Amino acid sequence: MNAKVIYATITGNNEKLADLIIERLSRNHIATVKEEISLSDPETLLNFDLIILVPYTYDLGALPDEGLDFYDDLATLDLTGIKYAVAGSGDDFYGSDFCKAVDIFDLAFQATNATKATANLKINLWPEATDLPLIDQFVADILK
Template sequence: MKALAKKFSTKIESVKVDIIYATITGNNELLANAVANEFKKRGQTPEIHEFDDTDIFDLEDSDIIVLVCYTYDNGSIPDESLDFFDDMQEIDWTDKICAILGSGDKFYGQDYCKAVDTFAEQIKKTGANLATSPVKIQLAPDESDAPAIKKCVSELLAASN
């Protein structure tokens, strides 16, 4: 009975979570929503934004920043994320906890989710804590991707405590 009481008395502190995504096919919007839903299950209230609508300098109050991108034309990052990506060179995120996820198509071989890796390197340059390994999803997220999404969110929240 004590173990059960302890389980329910453990409260995760609320943190400010921002999820920023880019999508052409809708797959990354689905992925961003899946990540947001996992945060909600854990008592958090994430905000979801598209790269086009996000000024990186407005994320100053964020505790956790999750980026979700696709890979375009020969392994490039999405056009709508270029300004954000470039602005990452001007920021210091040493107090931020971050993750990068993205969907792709293995049909593209060595370019599969390459932008995810490119963003991961850029995140590291900001000084942020990349608290989880990059998550790469084949096409649209489905139930088989749930464990990777849960693990990502768990590691982000653990790093924030």
């Protein structure tokens, strides 16, 4: 199995979350490519068995500006047979907009016919030690 982990970050929180996910995939001998979302060509997703997206949510529930092209291009793909998962760090200060980009990207992946590997993971701010069991479970569920 090979995986691609794509992230978008302003504060570094989501890149850290992506790194923690990659670390756990590596422990399970999953070859993983890490890529910042503005540098990621959605067409390359067809070359992977697993895609994990780690976006941030901007302002009042908006997608990251640097991920808008990626989001639009997802709509043109058929990812049948490819597993995906979405995780993200956000600020629960924003209430109902907390990690909203995670859910929006989840819907976009569903529309590609990709197979959802696990429930969305949402972390408040910087991933702390208390979040590690959630990240462990997220990856364990993906690998089932």
